[in-house]
Amino acid sequence: MRTILVNLLAACFGTAALLAGRLDVAVVQFPEEKALAELEQALVNANLFEMTNADRTRTAHPYLKGGSVLFAQRLFALPGSQSSTSTRLKNSSADVEVNLGAGTISVAISLMEGVKAGLRSFQKKVYTGSGPLPPGSPHVLGVRQLKGRFPNVVKGQTKMESYFLTTVVLGQYTH
DSSP, X not given: OHHHHHHHHHHHHHHHHHHOEEEEEXXXXXXXXXXXXXXXXXXXXXXXXXXXXXXXXXXXXXXXXXXXXXXXXXXXXXXXXXXXXXXXXXXXXXXXXXXXXXXXXXXXXXXXXXXXSTTOOEEEEEEEEEEEOOSSSOEEEEEEEEEEEEEEEETTEEEEEEEEEEEEEEEEEEO
């Protein structure tokens, strides 16, 4: 009886894995201002998994070049499901929460550097995004733009320099 139950559970999990689609999520940071419409246009026919499979974005499209990949992960998910994963590598960790509806998604990615132990410090950044996610091309789920100035000292002279960062949360669902 136990063998039949184990075989039945294995068949159910195997069938669920076949029905589940691939969900790729990524957080990419660009060192300049990026417009949402141009990002969406550049992502048409792109493969998010291949594009974010390194520290820098790997693509032939010039608008997507030069981005730093802060986080990328592939998950297997069924429409209408919720899932969460935790990953730890050396002194960094990532927690991902995904709610995949019928054609919509909401994602929360928490990246923590350092360790919560004793007097050691840590830094936690949370990136969130949501929106429609039809199967196929990657889509922008969230955009955070940051503009600022910092002092730069060259040969005893202090100059204020400006920076602009665009951080995007991307998602791609394929069957």
